[in-house]
Amino acid sequence: MxxxxxxxxxxxxxxxxxxxxxxxxxxxxxxxxxxxxxxxxxxxxxxxxxxxxxxxxxxxxxxxxxxxxxxxxxxxxxxxxxxxxxxxxxxxxxxxxxxxxxxxxxxxxxxxxxxxxxxxxxxxxxxxxxxxxxxxxxxxxxxxxxxxxxxxxxxxxxxxxxxxxxxxxxxxxxxxxxxxxxPDKIETFKRVQPNEDPKDFLPFKNVENGTNPMPAFGDGYNIHVTGLTHNELGYPTTINPKVHSNLVKRLVNKILKNREDIVSCDFKYCDDADVVLIGYGAPVRSIMETVKIGRSNGLKIGYLKINTTWPFPEDEIAKLAKNVDDLMVVEMNLGQMVHELERVARGDANVHLFSEIGGTLPKPKDILNRILDLI
Amino acid sequence: MGTGVDMTKEIKIGGFGGQGVILSGVIIGKAAALFDKKYSVQTQSYGPEARGGASKTEILISDEEITYPKVQSPDILVIMSHEALLKYHTNLKEEGTLIVDPDLVHVGVISDFINKNKIDVYEAQVTKLATEKIGLKIVANIVMVGVITKITKLISVNAAKKAIVNSVPKGTEDKNISAFELGYDIF
Structure with missing residues (x-):
């Protein structure tokens, strides 16, 4: 139940x-x-x-x-x-x-x-x-x-x-x-733990997919945890360029190479849209209402709801920018995600910012008025 | 451009911190969403003070899923402090409903607005009734929930009572239900 x-x-x-x-x-x-x-x-x-x-x-x-x-x-x-x-x-x-x-x-x-x-x-x-x-x-x-x-x-x-x-x-x-x-059933991920002999275990191995099994303190593995650049054993190795580059690239790539598994966003009414509103968090609610009102008045507007703000849905937005004239990000700051959007749209679509600061949620009628100025 | 794409009803309740304004909003929202099986959203705004600052809650009730969660122009405005009356009355809908506690609020100062916009005004002495009939000033908010339920019919009596029992501290259910009934019987 x-x-x-x-x-x-x-x-x-x-x-x-x-x-x-x-x-x-x-x-x-x-x-x-x-x-x-x-x-x-x-x-x-x-x-x-x-x-x-x-x-x-x-x-x-x-x-x-x-x-x-x-x-x-x-x-x-x-x-x-x-x-x-x-x-x-x-x-x-x-x-x-x-x-x-x-x-x-x-x-x-x-x-x-x-x-x-x-x-x-x-x-x-x-x-x-x-x-x-x-x-x-x-x-x-x-x-x-x-x-x-x-x-x-x-x-x-x-x-x-x-x-x-x-x-x-x-x-x-x-x-x-x-x-x-x-829900009664919730899928949870159980942390992957090592099963090899502690003598052979490399806790920070330069593995292909990027993520190593993680032992806990007290499990019997030797683990040294440091913020210094470390080798595969976990010990500081700070002047070897190769060790540093391998480590940091692995940390970055374990996310970037798995974008498809991580990135999530929802497109609504974008197929025939002249203007697509883009948002994340609470302003998405303003956007949904704006699109509802706009569509009921014959305006061709759609929206993209970004669930994973990072990693940024680059491929999805680059594709969208090729099919739409105007993209408008709605955010409660003076413009932060809009810079990512400009970078990713690469001139394929006009990028606009609807910005609201002061603490209150952007109002659908204000967003609608900005759209009417564009069309 | 028309904005009336659905039949969402908007309620705003304003007062000062400590009156239980936010709890009254939670009860109404919960009654609608869980017990009347409608859609509802409740939000609130308050200052950093624990008591005495301005306090406000907003509830939207609809038969359809609610997108924008804030009140844009309330159908029903409930006021429990004079400051809140002055601050919030101006965007009350034409022919909207205004419910006030007349011992805390003097509606005379906005009589022009009331007449011009054909506002229905109800004066319910919820704080006085809570103090005199229940012996507890702090249940004035629940008396007000009774008034709102009767006048607006946006939530059912049954749902309101279930939501009250579900929301108030254990052991205070009976007093709160009495407070609700007291408010329900004013009009």
């Missing part, structure tokens, strides 16, 4: 985490993500999991990395200011290939900005927030149901590819309540 609930996005996320097998949360409360920590502080002990409130976000992400290496699916939840503090350890988790999930419920920014209002200022922080070359995975929910489903998927991708995954939500989706259906 599926179970029906009328709950907040943040609660749906926390419930999704438990269903995905998360058994550790380390965090520092911050609006508008706090309900995730609140729910898990009660729910985790009931399933023999652990919850810890740390002194700040720097130690919070540190605790999550440690917990993950002890063999437990682990997560934290935060908002922009906390995510900024986590960036150093995000890079460490990328380099050390530590699976974990970071939920970022975005609010008005920069700095502490607007705690109780929505924003999407962290899109590029997810992409480039930590230093160096890396390929993040980020998934953006547009409904309470998706906040549940995408959290489960986030854990699965994180464990499969041994990377931090960001669930890039926003205040609207975090605090909104809708009906959701909890």
């Amino acid at each position: 599926t179970k029906e609930l009328f709950i907040q996005g943040n609660e749906a996320c926390a419930r999704g985490a438990i269903e995905a097998g998360c058994r550790f949360f380390g965090g520092y409360p911050i609006t508008p993500s706090t309900e995730i920590a609140e729910y898990l502080s009660i729910a985790l002990p009931k399933v023999s999991g652990s919850f810890i409130q740390m002194e700040d976000e720097i130690s919070a992400i540190g605790s999550v990395i440690g917990a993950s290496w002890s063999g437990v699916k682990s997560m934290t939840a935060t908002s922009g200011p906390g995510f900024s503090l986590m960036q150093e350890n995000v890079g460490f988790a990328m380099m050390s290939e530590t699976p974990l999930v970071i939920v970022d419920v975005q609010r008005g920014s920069p700095s502490t900005g607007q705690p109780t209002m929505a924003g999407q200022g962290d899109v590029m922080q997810v992409r480039w927030g930590s230093h160096g070359d890396y390929e993040p995975i980020a998934i953006s929910p547009s409904s309470v149901q998706e906040f549940f489903d995408f959290t489960v998927r986030g854990f699965n991708l994180s464990e499969k590819y041994r990377v931090p995954v960001v669930i890039l939500a926003d205040e609207v989706i975090g605090h909104m309540r809708e009906r959701i259906l909890l």
Whole structure:
């Protein structure tokens, strides 16, 4: 029997985490993500999991990395200011290939900005927030149901590819309540563990598909976890160009070469469209309403809903740009994803930005007016 | 360009933090979605303060799936603080419904707006009734849910009661149901 609930996005996320097998949360409360920590502080002990409130976000992400290496699916939840503090350890988790999930419920920014209002200022922080070359995975929910489903998927991708995954939500989706259906059966990914003799095991082997089995501390394997460039045994080897290049290219390619498995987006009414609206997260709801009103008034408009903000759906958008005159991204910042769109559309379509900051969701009638200016 | 592509009803409830404004929105949304089997979305906005700041909740109820989750122009505006009245009345729909607690709000100041737009006004002394009849000022929000249920008929009595029992702290169900019935019987 599926179970029906009328709950907040943040609660749906926390419930999704438990269903995905998360058994550790380390965090520092911050609006508008706090309900995730609140729910898990009660729910985790009931399933023999652990919850810890740390002194700040720097130690919070540190605790999550440690917990993950002890063999437990682990997560934290935060908002922009906390995510900024986590960036150093995000890079460490990328380099050390530590699976974990970071939920970022975005609010008005920069700095502490607007705690109780929505924003999407962290899109590029997810992409480039930590230093160096890396390929993040980020998934953006547009409904309470998706906040549940995408959290489960986030854990699965994180464990499969041994990377931090960001669930890039926003205040609207975090605090909104809708009906959701909890499925009875949820597919979860079990972390692949090594089965060879500990004497022969190379924890950071330069493997073809990019992802190695991951032993936990205490399993009997020698594991050295470092942010320094390391050889296949995991020991610092920092002046050999080949070792560095092999390692970083493997880390990047294990995501890029598996785009097809990771990237997700939905096209609606694009076949005959003159204008296609593009969005991720809460503004998708404004876009859907705009297209509904537009179509009922005879306008040929469609939309592309981006589920995985990273890796960016490049091939899908490049193809779309060849068939459509105008693309318009709707985002709650002064223009971040629009730059990716311009890069990928390569002049095949005109790229426009509908930008809204201040904390409120873009209004369908305002988007419609911009479209009418174009046509 | 017409925007009336569906029959979504929009409700906005405004007051100040601590009155239970948001809980009343949750109850109405839950009643519609889980017990009347319609579609509903509830959102809220509040300041950083725990109590005393402005507080607002919005509920959309429809027979179809709801895309845009925010109220654009409410059919029903429920007001529990004078500040909220001044802030929110201007985009109430023509011939819309305004429900206020007259002990907290003075509707006289917007009488021009009310007359011009043919607004239906209901004055329900929910805070006074909650205090005098139930002995608990904090159930004023549930008295108001009773009023809203009766006047708007957007949720059924049965669904409202189930949603209340499902949402209030254990042990307070009876008092809250009494509060609901008190509100339901005002008009």
